[in-house]
Amino acid sequence: MSLAQPPERFREAARAALADDHVEQALDEATARLYGMRVEAWGALDDAQALRERGREIRVRTVAELDSHLDAFQQALEARGGHVHRCADAAEARAAIAGICTAAGAKLVAKSKSMATEEIGLNEALEDAGIEVVETDLGEWILQLSGEHPVHIIAPAIEKTAADVARLFSELDGSEVSTELPELTRFARTRLRRVFETADVGITGANFAVAETGSICLVENEGNARLVTSLPRVHVVLLGMERVVPTLADLSVLLRLLARSATGQKLSSYTTLITGPRRPGEQDGPEELHVIVLDNGRSNLRGTRYQEMLSCIRCGACLNVCPIYRKAGGGAYGPVYSGPMGAVLVPLLVGLEQAPALPHASSLCGACTDACPVKIPLHELLLDLRSDLVEGGIASRGERLGFTLWSYAWSSPLGYRLSTALARLGMPLAGLGGPGRVWAKGRAFPRLSRRYRDSR
Amino acid sequence: MPTVQLFATCLGDLAFPDAVADAEALLGEAGFEVEFPRSQVCCGQPAFNAGHRAAARRVGRTFARAFSWKAPVVMPSGSCAAMVAHRLPELLGREPWEVYELSAFLAASGFEPRRLNEGRTVAYHDSCHMLRDLRISAEPRRLLEASGATIAPLPRQDLCCGFGGTFSVRQPEISLAMADEKLAGAAGAEALVTADPGCITHLRGRSERTGGPRVVHLATVLARGLG
Numbered sequence: 248m249s250l251a252q253p254p255e256r257f258r259e260a261a262r263a264a265l266a267d268d269h270v271e272q273a274l275d276e277a278t279a280r281l282y283g284m285r286v287e288a289w290g291a292l293d294d295a296q297a298l299r300e301r302g303r304e305i306r307v308r309t310v311a312e313l314d315s316h317l318d319a320f321q322q323a324l325e326a327r328g329g330h331v332h333r334c335a336d337a338a339e340a341r342a343a344i345a346g347i348c349t350a351a352g353a354k355l356v357a358k359s360k361s362m363a364t365e366e367i368g369l370n371e372a373l374e375d376a377g378i379e380v381v382e383t384d385l386g387e388w389i390l391q392l393s394g395e396h397p398v399h400i401i402a403p404a405i406e407k408t409a410a411d412v413a414r415l416f417s418e419l420d421g422s423e424v425s426t427e428l429p430e431l432t433r434f435a436r437t438r439l440r441r442v443f444e445t446a447d448v449g450i451t452g453a454n455f456a457v458a459e460t461g462s463i464c465l466v467e468n469e470g471n472a473r474l475v476t477s478l479p480r481v482h483v484v485l486l487g488m489e490r491v492v493p494t495l496a497d498l499s500v501l502l503r504l505l506a507r508s509a510t511g512q513k514l515s516s517y518t519t520l521i522t523g524p525r526r527p528g529e530q531d532g533p534e535e536l537h538v539i540v541l542d543n544g545r546s547n548l549r550g551t552r553y554q555e556m557l558s559c560i561r562c563g564a565c566l567n568v569c570p571i572y573r574k575a576g577g578g579a580y581g582p583v584y585s586g587p588m589g590a591v592l593v594p595l596l597v598g599l600e601q602a603p604a605l606p607h608a609s610s611l612c613g614a615c616t617d618a619c620p621v622k623i624p625l626h627e628l629l630l631d632l633r634s635d636l637v638e639g640g641i642a643s644r645g646e647r648l649g650f651t652l653w654s655y656a657w658s659s660p661l662g663y664r665l666s667t668a669l670a671r672l673g674m675p676l677a678g679l680g681g682p683g684r685v686w687a688k689g690r691a692f693p694r695l696s697r698r699y700r701d702s703r
Numbered sequence: 704m705p706t707v708q709l710f711a712t713c714l715g716d717l718a719f720p721d722a723v724a725d726a727e728a729l730l731g732e733a734g735f736e737v738e739f740p741r742s743q744v745c746c747g748q749p750a751f752n753a754g755h756r757a758a759a760r761r762v763g764r765t766f767a768r769a770f771s772w773k774a775p776v777v778m779p780s781g782s783c784a785a786m787v788a789h790r791l792p793e794l795l796g797r798e799p800w801e802v803y804e805l806s807a808f809l810a811a812s813g814f815e816p817r818r819l820n821e822g823r824t825v826a827y828h829d830s831c832h833m834l835r836d837l838r839i840s841a842e843p844r845r846l847l848e849a850s851g852a853t854i855a856p857l858p859r860q861d862l863c864c865g866f867g868g869t870f871s872v873r874q875p876e877i878s879l880a881m882a883d884e885k886l887a888g889a890a891g892a893e894a895l896v897t898a899d900p901g902c903i904t905h906l907r908g909r910s911e912r913t914g915g916p917r918v919v920h921l922a923t924v925l926a927r928g929l930g
Contacts, residue, residue, distance in 0.1 A: 261877055265876050570862050570881055571874070574880050575877055604873075608874065610831070610867025611870070612862075613835040613836060614835070614861060614862075616835070635754075637756070642754065647755070650753065654755070654757070654759070657744050658762060659744075659765065670717075682869075689879040689912060691907075692908065693714075693718035693719070695717055695718060697720060699724065700739070700741065702724070
């Protein structure tokens with residue numbers, strides 16, 4: 248899977264989403280619901296700002312010393328009998344996971360929700376190796392059945408309504424499945440039970456990895472991750488290299504932030520800590536535990552202005568609060584990461600020239616920065632990325648020339664007076680081409696009468 | 704009499720001269736002597752927000768040449784106030800000015816507007832720069848209420864109107880959809896009032912096309928009433 252996003256793709260996808268009332272309504276309702284729950288959960292905290300500041304401090308400090316924390320994590324996990332594989336890019340990670348599955352003689356893999364596996368295009372790679380892969384998170388399973396990609400990092404099928412899902416399930420079943428939610432979940436549960444019971448390998452992402460204990464922390468509400476990590480013989484974890492935290496005490500702060508920001512919960516229904524494979528005398532858990540530590544461009548950010556983006560805990564709060572995401576939908580940002588976090592992260596992972604529209608997929612309203620539980624200055628980073636587009640010569644020649652000419656004209660009061668007098672004369676032509684034409688398609692121009700300075 | 708320097712802003716000077724005149728009148732009513740530096744041009748914000756920092760610096764220098772550090776600079780624009788207060792000093796390597804957005808300045812000086820809007824109902828739109836950068840949201844509302852107006856709350860007051868400078872022409876479909884939502888939320892009010900010429904350009908331009916509510920600058924509503 249490529250994260251790259253051609254220049255015109257955002258606008259085209261957004262236009263399609265806007266034209267679909269059904270998608271717009273689903274997006275509006277779902278983001279408003281998640282937004283409301285988050286605001287309420289934060290409101291119930293005594294000192295939410297202090298908790299945010301603690302979370303930020305933990306993430307910034309950890310990312311600054313990432314290597315030593317990763318080493319500590321690896322050492323602790325290996326002492327518990329787990330295996331660690333460090334992978335520089337998506338291809339290495341895919342090969343490592345496919346190798347583990349093949350060695351285990353796997354025919355069926357059960358997956359729980361993981362954006363990192365979307366990032367590396369894991370499912371396609373495993374299918375190419377002749378292995379059946381089944382998503383067990385309800386939203387992800389729905390998307391797998393319909394052949395689509397997640398459009399939200401927390402609620403992957405957020406643009407689907409119960410009616411959409413019932414239609415999909417009915418097709419799969421060959422008989423009518425009702426739109427009632429208990430009915431839909433019962434249907435999924437029955438179908439997925441077989442997968443949990445017979446899968447040879449379970450694959451998950453990781454919300455966090457704890458360095459002091461070598462533990463993997465998984466946060467979920469459906470219980471599928473617990474089954475995926477306890478029933479199959481082999482458990483493979485794909486861990487984004489930045490998601491390590493030093494101690495369990497640090498983890499508890501981040502868990503409080505994550506659940507509140509993502510779904511407005513104090514704690515998710517299931518928060519699981521996995522420390523090594525099954526030990527002698529234990530009833531369940533995998534015989535083998537492998538953790539794939541994924542770089543895939545993350546190191547690009549280290550030591551740069553953008554290092555703070557590695558603090559992201561993938562809560563989705565910035566998506567729910569973003570007025571652009573609400574209208575454009577997640578697909579506009581590309582197949583994996585979306586909303587403000589995606590607009591910042593994707594160009595940094597794949598290179599600005601591969602996703603030049605994303606830094607501009609924002610009105611810079613700053614709602615994302617206000618919502619971020621670890622205080623990443625998302626809209627400030629977008630501003631800096633815009634500057635990089637210009638400095639790097641990626642912004643169009645016409646745009647650069649336009650701003651340069653404008654800036655010379657407006658670098659003196661005389662130039663300002665002359666150029667604006669000309670502009671006033673040229674107003675009848677303003678809507679004929681370029682940005683003026685785009686403006687005039689939906690909006691009237693302001694009337695340029697007499698300048699204030701001339702009337703004073 | 705204490706002196707203030709008035710920054711019309713480029714949009715104010717070119718497109719909304721009446722609102723700037725209203726701002727000047729309000730500052731006079733509040734007991735300030737208003738200086739209008741003749742060489743002022745623009746703060747450079749349009750270029751800065753689009754990523755063109757060299758261009759922003761070139762234009763921003765006109766601000767540093769026009770305005771002194773000796774008296775407060777007041778402007779009828781939240782986004783320009785945010786630019787001048789939080790970006791320009793670093794961009795130019797200059798000392799920060801004492802910068803105020805108009806309504807925050809009037810409120811802080813204890814100004815009581817005349818009761819020109821008795822019995823009128825308006826909606827107030829927070830510009831994002833005022834709401835989240837300058838953290839000004841209570842002051843304009845207090846002034847509107849002191850002028851006699853009742854404020855009809857907009858749904859989801861936190862949402863941007865969709866202007867966003869070059870965003871408005873890079874993503875026009877989303878930008879217009881956001882404007883339509885904002886205008887629809889104000890349908891029950893006599894006017895949609897805001898204190899940012901950027902939002903006004905966008906919202907009024909859209910409203911004129913769709914037959915939506917009047918969009919008026921806060922300074923006008925306070926200085927002359929809704930009319």
